[in-house]
Amino acid sequence: MLKKKTQTKEILNTKLLINLDILKERFSFGLNNDFSIRLITAKFNKHELCLAYYASLVNSDKIEQTIIQPLLEQEGDSLFDVITAESITKIKELEELDDHINNGKVVLIIDGESFGYSIDVAQFQHRDISQSENESVVRGPKESFTESLHVNISLIRKQIRNRELITEVQKVGKRSKQDVQLMYLNSVVNDQLLDEIRSKLTQLDVDNVQNIELLEQFIEERPYSIFPTILYTERPDNAATYIDKGHVVLLMDSSAACLILPITFWAFIHNVEDRYSRFLYGNFTRLIRFIALFFTSMISSLYVALSNFHSEMIPPDLLFAVTAARERVPFPLIIEVLIMEIAFELIREAGIRIPNPLGPTIGIVGALILGQAAVEANIISPIIVIVSALSGLTSFAISDPSFNFTVRITRFIFIISAGFFGMFSLMIAFTLWFMYGASLKSFGVPYFAPLSPTYKSNSDTYFRKAIKKEKWRPGYLLPKDLQSSRTFERGKTK
């Protein structure tokens, strides 16, 4: 970094011919088919000038109508009077020139001037806004981010009409410079947090960070951790909710999602719809989801622990059913459980990779037929099919893809640990797992906050409060403005 600053910066020449040579060399003109240079003589001052741009990144109609046509036909005192495009900036350094051309701008260089003009005519291709597929809701906005930064910012700004909503640009990547947009509420967000994120981004020493999915892995604190510490969401309304609370949202071009940080454990269990549904309905869903979390991580391992080590804990009817089912099965019980769990994971992975939209259907049908046949052939017992189907099915209730992996890997850890000493080792494994989770921090925020350690907040952990009673921003973010609603208090004083 220091080395570069001491280097003298290369700048543009006053002679157009020299500048043309520089351009042609820098952008491999002729070899790089995409790079275009157009020479014109301007009508207003009779000077020669050139336009340099990437043909694939710009809107050619716009170049013709707002630049070329006026230059050829219009009279005027200066360039600014002639060109009708909405934004023009002066650039001097060659590095700047690279940047602007790479970002889809037209650079205009006039003979006799030692600087160029950059005109924004960029048109990056992207998908239309579509429905959110991975985080679908019944009640609530359906739109999701798309692979265009501008569209994504506008989707968020649509929901927060506030001049304090800042979109700050940070560049990442040494060779390919990509924009990372930080979005936050200036009057709420904690400055130290912002500085930490900024420094993490500027310190990145990599050639290219293509998208947000890779950026997440570059900036997270513990890459080997089983728990995710950054929330990845494709819903603009979700992002807006978190911005309102004082979180920071990271956006990048060519990612149909955003990153939200810092984040706690609860964000992975919660779903936006919990807030969109009425108090009771939302909390009912939460209850179901926590039951699902318990089942998906524990039920197979509990089955292993109880039936292999503590058969006295199983009521006789169930025990005899398990025993009768197991009498003709060749494998030990724990192998049987692992077979079915791995089979389920295989079907799941195959289901994702099978071309749309038949995938899940074929997967489930495959599972049923496979399970049925395996049971009839006495390879596995029917109880296992129930157990693994239950644990597999409930895993879908954990909608966050990262946390879903956490839970699924955890399940295998628990099954194997239950195989050692039964409930005893299962509880040891669970305690260690939980202790590790509690020790984590996401950008300085304890993972299980505000449950432990406690902070002033809406205590939106297991269950949420009625919307009217939510009057705090989460205290663990140390926001500049802790109180988010004053209506409730006013109502009280009256």
Next chain:
Amino acid sequence: MKTISLSGLLILFILIGCEDMVEVDRQSYVIAVGIDVTDQDGIYAFTYQIANPEAGSTLAGIGAEQIPDETITVFGTDIMTATNTANSFVTKQIILDQTRVLIVSEALARSDQFLRIMQSTARTTEIRRSIQIIVSKENASDFINNNSPVLEQRPHKYYQYMLSRAKETGIIPDADLHRFFQITEGDADLFLGIYATTTYDPKELDGSEDEFVAGQVPKEGGNVTQFMGSAVFKEGIMIDRLTGEETRICNILDKTMNINEMLANYPDPLAPEYQVATDVFQTDNPKVNLNYDSEMNHATIDVTVPFEVKILAIPSLIHYSQNEDFKRTLRDAIEQYITDATDELIKKSQEAYRSDPFYWSIYIRRHFKDIPAYEEGDWHKNIYPNADITVNYQLKRLHFGKMLDDTKLDEVRD
């Protein structure tokens, strides 16, 4: 270093792994254990009733006809080692985890060997403390072999339903292993075991429904096994047996026992040749008020038992519901009847047993400074047999059911 410690950890896991693990299908689950005396001292006959898990299973590949259980008898000195002997002809490891009942023959229960053999059950972790102790009139092995329920063929279901229903009606006590040790070690009170038999010895009918011990209940059809009444244990030795009615009274007076409902007949006070059918239920625990005079080592016990009665049938067709005098007579008669029966039982316990089956010693313990003082006071020998006991039944409410009036006999037969 890291790899070494990691692989060390892994090896550790593999070496210790799966210790204690038993596959469910490699165990034989014993539902009932029977213990009998043999001709030799210190050698007992242990009978194990082993459940067949495949009985009643609808899984494909299992034959339709599966016998529900297998009963075996082996000889040994204690329950645990006898299971090992049994493995010479039982294919799987014999497990007592799921055992529901411990059946002891009356002969063994009455001998002083009983407490010795019971000790091992307290020591092992395998036997649950909630096992019910059943005293059978005949040999325990005969009891298990003769017991052939038709509806609940699977033995664990049979014992579960049979005991829980009989307990709800109060004709047998709650007699788990834990209570046995609690009372026996407490050196006060009498432990009541469940009394049952498969031998049929019907008693003459006299209209009452619960003045029987097991085996005496007249019946036709059904299983030969009867659970009725209780075996009285004093200091770990059986001394007597109580009828179903006496057991009910014990259950009513003991606040550690619960009766959900008990259907009982009482002589009709206005037409003694008939009986009044009632459903007696206890809404509150009995209030035991115990006053202890430490100088005289003498206790006065006042017991108030609130209860309610639902009239189920009045075959005499007397209009008790409409006439206040009749109603009062009925109330008094029911109270009197129960009080008489209770007094009789208390008298028997004070004079013959010289201890109480109601677990009342818990009320006197707080009057003593420490355990030696309590032991010196001696509930068994001194306090209880000489205590002044009054039991007061309070019939709080009399329900007459859906229909107040019975059929008017003279109008029907005119």
